[in-house]
Amino acid sequence: MxxxxxxxxxxxxxxxxxxxxxSPLTTWTDIMNxxxxxxxxxxxxxxxxxxxxxxxxxxxxxxxxxxxxxxxxxxxxxxxxxxxxxxxxxxxxxxxxxxxxxxxxxxxxxxxxxxxxxxxxxxxxxxxxxxxxxxxxxxxxxxxxxxxxxxxxxxxxxxxxxxxxxxxxxxxxxxxxxxxxxxxxxxxxxxxxxxxxxxxxxxxxxxxxxxxxxxxxxxxxxxxxxxxxxxxxxxxxxxxxxxxxxxxxxxxxxxxxxxxxxxxxxxxxxxxxxxATGESISIGVFLKEAKYRHSFITAVSLFMVQQLTGINTIILYGVRILSNSFPNQTKAVNLLLSIINLIATAISASIIDKFGSRKMLLLSLGLMGLFTALLALGLTSGRQLLTLASALLTIVSFAIGIGPIPFMFIGEVTPPEALSLAQSIGTVSSWLSTFAILTIFPFLDSHMGYKSFYIFSACSLAGCIWYSKWLK
Missing domain, CATH: 1.20.1250.20 (MFS general substrate transporter like domains)
Incomplete structure (x- = not known):
């Protein structure tokens, strides 16, 4: 050193x-000094x-x-x-x-x-x-x-x-x-x-x-x-x-x-x-060759499903969504959701390490499907406690699985020579899906109201079923 x-x-x-x-032998005392x-x-x-x-x-x-x-x-x-x-x-x-x-x-x-x-x-x-x-x-x-x-x-x-x-x-x-x-x-x-x-x-x-x-x-x-x-x-x-x-x-x-x-x-x-291996491939090879197909589909679908859970509608439109259920405390409730999101994100790594990324991905999507449906029920029926609890649990379910895991899985299922391309394609898929969801949601909300969250629930459950078979 x-x-x-x-x-x-x-x-x-x-x-x-x-x-x-x-050196990895450096102690925390050495770091501070x-x-x-x-x-x-x-x-x-x-x-x-x-x-x-x-x-x-x-x-x-x-x-x-x-x-x-x-x-x-x-x-x-x-x-x-x-x-x-x-x-x-x-x-x-x-x-x-x-x-x-x-x-x-x-x-x-x-x-x-x-x-x-x-x-x-x-x-x-x-x-x-x-x-x-x-x-x-x-x-x-x-x-x-x-x-x-x-x-x-x-x-x-x-x-x-x-x-x-x-x-x-x-x-x-x-x-x-x-x-x-x-x-x-x-x-x-x-x-x-x-x-x-x-x-x-x-x-x-x-x-x-x-x-x-x-x-x-x-x-x-x-x-x-x-x-x-x-x-x-x-x-x-x-x-x-x-x-x-x-x-x-x-x-x-x-x-x-x-x-x-x-x-x-x-x-x-x-x-x-x-x-890392001294090799590289072009994007054409990555898209065409059969041995990379699993990586390509995984990269695109994981980030699409991540956005189809509807999580960003809560982040961007949370005040609007919760205004009827909590007319006087909307902003405070929205702040509470963000704080819970931060805490859940902070502890997610240790949970994923303990139980494995595949199990946590499936659990996350399954729970999001359940709690998003309960959120829709709470919003449509005006039940404040159900709305608050399901919104909080939806946030936690996202943070412990489908939120942080996609990039991990890309690294696990992609050959080294295609990793950079797979991650780039995943990033593009994420941004495009975010744009699509944030554009479509206001129209869904105006025509379906809070029932639009049943769509996000169905997407989460479909993702859970799909990945239980796709990711072995």
Whole structure:
């Protein structure tokens, strides 16, 4: 292991931006006393602000949605309709996730993080100052673009700089911050979701500006050392992680092992035409050859089913959905759902490790089918206790299975040479499905009312039956 002085000397003489990853024998005391690990913890906290903004903007229209109409408020959006602004966020996310690999390969991870951080700033400012529906849509596309890039690039950076024995802990911080962002949006909704709804947008501007400043000031050169964990080297197929742009480009992929004590994410950075096994395939080969068909169908269907459970309708339209059952406590109940979501997400990894991803996936979908149906029953019958309990249990059921598991399964059923493609296709499937659900739900709601949740219940149960046969 390099000393702090050696690290400083290497950084002062090397133009590249590298990542120092200490020996797995390093203790927590060593981490707290080591300057280099302190840098890693600081960088993790700063970079995790981007997933936080992803969650914040995902739910930012939930509470103030009804207050933005000119029929309700003098400070309003002309021709306001929440359908397109709500769903168009996913289109921006899709574009951002697609562009990320190109920016990463040509300009490097730190430049990529700065690009998306700047997009958050511009998008937040436009959102806060919007007067028309068109301006809102543009702002949502831009913040969605930043979110799509952030949700890809931030975990890559954090997992690359994290010591092997802390990958799970530090990697989960980026995922949990998405939920923290959603909670912040709900808290702001409780405080400002009336005539002062623009204050919610102003806070998003504040977060984005702080994130850019911290990123520019602190996240530059990172200490250097090769992976010292032999197991990590085997899983990733590399012993040296270099996080900077090169003319050769880079391909990034994540490998998961259910046989680990934790589902640690390992980042591989290789040149085009190669991967962890020294092989690569084209997208045409991946789509056509029979041996990859199971991986392709799994990648697409898992993320489609994830969205067909209807979870994002609760996140984006929760206040609207619960308004009749809890007319005076809608925003507080919605905030409670978000807090439960955060807690369930935080403990989900240990539950999945204990019982296995396949069992938890099937249990999750089965429970979501049950509780979503009970949610529909509670909403249509006006039973507050049933509505609240089923909504909470729906959130928990999602968090312990179908929420975090799809990427794990892709890593388990996909050959190494096709892993990057499978994950990319899964990401595209996720964003497209999100857009479709968020676009269709308002129309289902207007024609079917709360009975539309029976459709989501049926989709969850169908997914449970399908995967019980498909995933052996």
């Amino acid at each position: 390099y000393t702090v002085d050696e690290i400083k000397r290497i950084n002062s003489t090397d133009a590249g931006i590298y990542v120092y990853i200490p 080591g300057e280099s690990i302190a840098d890693i913890l600081l960088h993790t906290a700063i970079v995790s602000l981007q997933p936080l903004q992803f969650g914040l903007h995902m739910a930012i229209l939930n509470a103030p949605m009804s207050s933005m109409s000119c029929s309700v408020s003098s400070d309003c959006i002309q021709n306001w309709s929440p359908v397109i602004p709500g769903s168009i966020y996913a289109v921006g996310g899709l574009l951002g996730s697609i562009c990320t690999s190109y920016v990463l390969s040509t300009r490097g991870i730190v430049y990529t993080l700065n690009v998306f951080a700047f997009c958050f700033v511009v998008g937040s400012i436009v959102l806060a100052s919007s007067k028309t529906q068109t301006q809102i849509i543009f702002a949502r596309i831009l913040t969605g673009f930043a979110a799509g890039g952030a949700v890809v690039s931030s975990p890559i950076y954090v997992n690359a700089i994290a010591p092997p024995h802390l990958k799970g802990l530090l990697g989960s911080s980026t995922q949990l911050n998405v939920n923290v962002g959603i909670i912040i949006a709900q808290i702001l909704g409780v405080l400002f979701a009336s005539e002062n709804w623009r204050y919610i947008m102003y806070v998003s501007v504040l977060f984005s500006v702080i994130a850019v400043i911290l990123l520019r000031v602190f996240v530059r050169s990172v200490p250097v050392k090769s992976f010292s964990d032999p197991e990590a080297q085997t899983l990733t197929g590399t012993s040296h992680a270099t996080i900077h742009g090169s003319h050769q480009g880079a391909t990034l992929s994540n490998n998961y092992s259910e046989h680990q004590a934790h589902h640690h994410r390992h980042v591989t950075i290789t040149t085009p035409g190669s991967n």
